[in-house]
Amino acid sequence: MVSSKLENEPTGKKLPRIEIRMLSFDLVERVEIARLLTDAGYSVRNELAANFDRFESRVMDDDWDVIFVDARVPYDSVSRALDLVRAIGSDVPVFALVDSHQENQADLMELGIADLFTSDDLQRLPGIITRGLEASDDRKIAIEARRLQNEIEFAGDERAVLAEIGRLVSSSLDIGQVYDQLVEQVKILIPLETAAIAVADVASDSVTIEYLSGRELPGFDRGRVMAMSGFTSINQLPQFVFVFDTELMEQMRTEFPGIRELLNAGVRSVMVAPLVHRDEVVGFFATGTSTENAYEPEHVAAVEQIAAQISGALANSRLHIHISRIARERETLIQIGRDAAAAHDLQSLYGSVFKNLKNLLPVDRGVIALKGEDGKSLAIEYVEGLDIEGLRVGDNLELLESSTAVLTGSQPVTVDNAANREPFDLTDGKLITAGLPSTMRTPLRARDSIVGLIAVSARDDRAFTQDHLSALERVSNQISPVIESLSLLNQVQSLAAAVETTLDLFAITDLQGVTSYLNPAGIRLIGLEEGASGVGVDLKDFMSPEQAEIVSSIGLAQASETGGWQTEISITPRNSERPIPVELLLVPVRNPSGGPGREVTTVNVFMRDLRDREALQVELREFVLTVSHELQTPLT
Known part of the structure; x- marks a missing residue:
C-alpha cells in the first residue's frame, strides 16, 4: 500500500511523498518497490499491513495516494480489500502484484485495480505511478474548479432569487397573493416536491397551514391546525433551521406523530425554517422531498436568508389582515345594528344578519333557534343556505339533560371533535352527513337569560378560526336584545288584537x-x-x-x-x-x-x-x- 504527500526538499522542488503499505507482500518486493520509487526522485514512507484488520484500520485512518496489494493470494481476499477501499469513498489508485501466468488477471482488473505488475517488470512502476499521480492531481484540480464554478453559479442564482423574493414580498400587503411565485423562486435553490407556509401561535402551541404547494401530503391539508409539540419542543423554535434526514425521521417516528405521518406519505427529507420577526416566531417555511438526505449546508444557508425575507413580510401581512378584518367586522356590526333598528319583524332581522355575516366568515348554512317556553327544546326559527331534512324551519331540537351545555357557551365543531360528542351535537351528525364538517354556535343572551342560539356551518374542514368565533359572539350580543324585543312585540301585537276587540x-x-x-x-x-x-x-x-x-x-x-x-x-x-x-x-x-x-x-x-x-x-x-x-x- 502506498500513499503520497507533497513535501519541500532543500532545493525547493515539491515532490510527492509516497507511503507504501503491503498486504501479504513479499518483503524483498516491498523493499524493491520502495527503492525504485526512491531512485525516481520520490521520498517514500513504507508501511506494512500484515493482516486484514490492520489493513482496514490503516486505510480508514489516513489519506493515501497509492495502494499496493498482493494479488497472488486468493481472489476473495483481494476482492475484500478492494471493497473496503471503495466503501470509504476513496478514489486512490490500487496496484497489484501478480504472477506472470496468473489466470485471474482479467477478473482482478474488473475489480477496479489500476494496473498489474509481476516481479520481473517492476522497472516500469515509477513511470506509471508518476503519470497516475499527475492525472489524479489534474482530476482534483478539475473537480475543485468545478466545485468553485458551481459555488459561483449558486451564489449568482442565490442573489437573483433573493432579489426577486424581496421584490415579491414587498409588492403586496397580503403575502398570500404571491406565495406561488415565491415558491417557484425557492425551487431554483432548494430541491423540493412540497412547500408549505404555516402561521404559528406559540401561546396556544398551534400552527396553521396557510399555504401548500406541490405534492399533497395526507394529514397536512391547507387550513389544518396542528400542535407544534407534534414536531419539536417549543423552546427550540427560534434557534435554528431544522433538517430531518431519513435516519433522523425514523428515530423520531414514535415520539412525534407529525413526523410519522410524513414518513408514511413517502417524505424522506424535510427542512423547516422558523419565521422569526422581532424575536417572535410568526410562522414556518417548510420544504420536503422523497429524496433521501437531500439537504446540504448550502440549502440551509439559502433557506435562512429566504426565511429572513419572508418573516417580516408575513408579520406585516398578518397585521394588515388583522386590521382589515377588524375594520370589516366593525362595519358589518354597524350595518347589522342599522338593520336591526329598522327591522319590524324577526324574519327580516334574521335575513339581514346572515347576509352581513357572509362578509366576515364562510357561511354555507346558518340557523337561528329559539328556546321553547318549557326550556327543554329549541325551535328552529330561521334557516339560511343548505336545506337538511329534520333541520328545517319549525322543527324542534330536544334539549336533553346532557345537551344543555350547548347553550352555556360558544363552541366550534370540526371533524376532530365531532366524533367524541364533545361538544354535544344536537343534530345527531346530520350536519356532517350533509357535507358540513365545520360548525360553530353561540348562545343568544338577553338580560342575562338565554333565549336561543345562532349557528353557522361550512363545507370546508376546519373552516372557522377563533377570530370567526369571536365575531359570531359579537353579532349574537348585538342581535339578542333585538330578538327578544321583536319576540315580545309579536306577543304584544297578538294580544293587542285581543284587547282591542x-x-x-x-x-x-x-x-x-x-x-x-x-x-x-x-x-x-x-x-x-x-x-x-x-x-x-x-x-x-x-x-x-x-x-x-x-x-x-x-x-x-x-x-x-x-x-x-x-x-x-x-x-x-x-x-x-x-x-x-x-x-x-x-x-x-x-x-x-x-x-x-x-x-x-x-x-x-x-x-x-x-x-x-x-x-x-x-x-x-x-x-x-x-x-x-x-x-x-x-x-x-
Missing part, C-alpha cells in the same frame, strides 16, 4: 290609577268621547270616593302581595248618571330588572260589565287568565 275594559295604569293605555271597549264603558286616546284618564274619577279609597289602599296592597286582587264595584260613566256594576281585577306588573320582591311599576286593570253577569263570568275568567299570563311587562 274585546268588550271588556282593559287599561294599563300607574300606581295612582292614571292610564297610559285604555282599549276602545274601556273608552266606551266609561263614556269618553269617540276617538279619545284614553291616555291620562284617572279611573278613580269614575268610582265613588269610598270605593276609590278601597281600591287604592286595600286592593293595590293585596294585589302586590298575591299577584292579583278582584272585587265588584260600580262605576259611573262620564256621559251618564246611572252606575254600572262591574267586576274589577288588578294585576300588578313589576320591574323586570329587579330580584325577588322587585317593586310594582304599573298595574293592568280589567273591568267587565256585570249587567249580563251569568253569561259573561266564564268568558271573563278565561280572558283575564290569558292576558295576565302573557303580559308580564307593560304594554308601552
Whole structure:
C-alpha cells in the first residue's frame, strides 16, 4: 500500500511523498518497490499491513495516494480489500502484484485495480505511478474548479432569487397573493416536491397551514391546525433551521406523530425554517422531498436568508389582515345594528344578519333557534343556505339533560371533535352527513337569560378560526336584545288584537290609577268621547270616593302581595248618571330588572260589565287568565 504527500526538499522542488503499505507482500518486493520509487526522485514512507484488520484500520485512518496489494493470494481476499477501499469513498489508485501466468488477471482488473505488475517488470512502476499521480492531481484540480464554478453559479442564482423574493414580498400587503411565485423562486435553490407556509401561535402551541404547494401530503391539508409539540419542543423554535434526514425521521417516528405521518406519505427529507420577526416566531417555511438526505449546508444557508425575507413580510401581512378584518367586522356590526333598528319583524332581522355575516366568515348554512317556553327544546326559527331534512324551519331540537351545555357557551365543531360528542351535537351528525364538517354556535343572551342560539356551518374542514368565533359572539350580543324585543312585540301585537276587540275594559295604569293605555271597549264603558286616546284618564274619577279609597289602599296592597286582587264595584260613566256594576281585577306588573320582591311599576286593570253577569263570568275568567299570563311587562 502506498500513499503520497507533497513535501519541500532543500532545493525547493515539491515532490510527492509516497507511503507504501503491503498486504501479504513479499518483503524483498516491498523493499524493491520502495527503492525504485526512491531512485525516481520520490521520498517514500513504507508501511506494512500484515493482516486484514490492520489493513482496514490503516486505510480508514489516513489519506493515501497509492495502494499496493498482493494479488497472488486468493481472489476473495483481494476482492475484500478492494471493497473496503471503495466503501470509504476513496478514489486512490490500487496496484497489484501478480504472477506472470496468473489466470485471474482479467477478473482482478474488473475489480477496479489500476494496473498489474509481476516481479520481473517492476522497472516500469515509477513511470506509471508518476503519470497516475499527475492525472489524479489534474482530476482534483478539475473537480475543485468545478466545485468553485458551481459555488459561483449558486451564489449568482442565490442573489437573483433573493432579489426577486424581496421584490415579491414587498409588492403586496397580503403575502398570500404571491406565495406561488415565491415558491417557484425557492425551487431554483432548494430541491423540493412540497412547500408549505404555516402561521404559528406559540401561546396556544398551534400552527396553521396557510399555504401548500406541490405534492399533497395526507394529514397536512391547507387550513389544518396542528400542535407544534407534534414536531419539536417549543423552546427550540427560534434557534435554528431544522433538517430531518431519513435516519433522523425514523428515530423520531414514535415520539412525534407529525413526523410519522410524513414518513408514511413517502417524505424522506424535510427542512423547516422558523419565521422569526422581532424575536417572535410568526410562522414556518417548510420544504420536503422523497429524496433521501437531500439537504446540504448550502440549502440551509439559502433557506435562512429566504426565511429572513419572508418573516417580516408575513408579520406585516398578518397585521394588515388583522386590521382589515377588524375594520370589516366593525362595519358589518354597524350595518347589522342599522338593520336591526329598522327591522319590524324577526324574519327580516334574521335575513339581514346572515347576509352581513357572509362578509366576515364562510357561511354555507346558518340557523337561528329559539328556546321553547318549557326550556327543554329549541325551535328552529330561521334557516339560511343548505336545506337538511329534520333541520328545517319549525322543527324542534330536544334539549336533553346532557345537551344543555350547548347553550352555556360558544363552541366550534370540526371533524376532530365531532366524533367524541364533545361538544354535544344536537343534530345527531346530520350536519356532517350533509357535507358540513365545520360548525360553530353561540348562545343568544338577553338580560342575562338565554333565549336561543345562532349557528353557522361550512363545507370546508376546519373552516372557522377563533377570530370567526369571536365575531359570531359579537353579532349574537348585538342581535339578542333585538330578538327578544321583536319576540315580545309579536306577543304584544297578538294580544293587542285581543284587547282591542274585546268588550271588556282593559287599561294599563300607574300606581295612582292614571292610564297610559285604555282599549276602545274601556273608552266606551266609561263614556269618553269617540276617538279619545284614553291616555291620562284617572279611573278613580269614575268610582265613588269610598270605593276609590278601597281600591287604592286595600286592593293595590293585596294585589302586590298575591299577584292579583278582584272585587265588584260600580262605576259611573262620564256621559251618564246611572252606575254600572262591574267586576274589577288588578294585576300588578313589576320591574323586570329587579330580584325577588322587585317593586310594582304599573298595574293592568280589567273591568267587565256585570249587567249580563251569568253569561259573561266564564268568558271573563278565561280572558283575564290569558292576558295576565302573557303580559308580564307593560304594554308601552
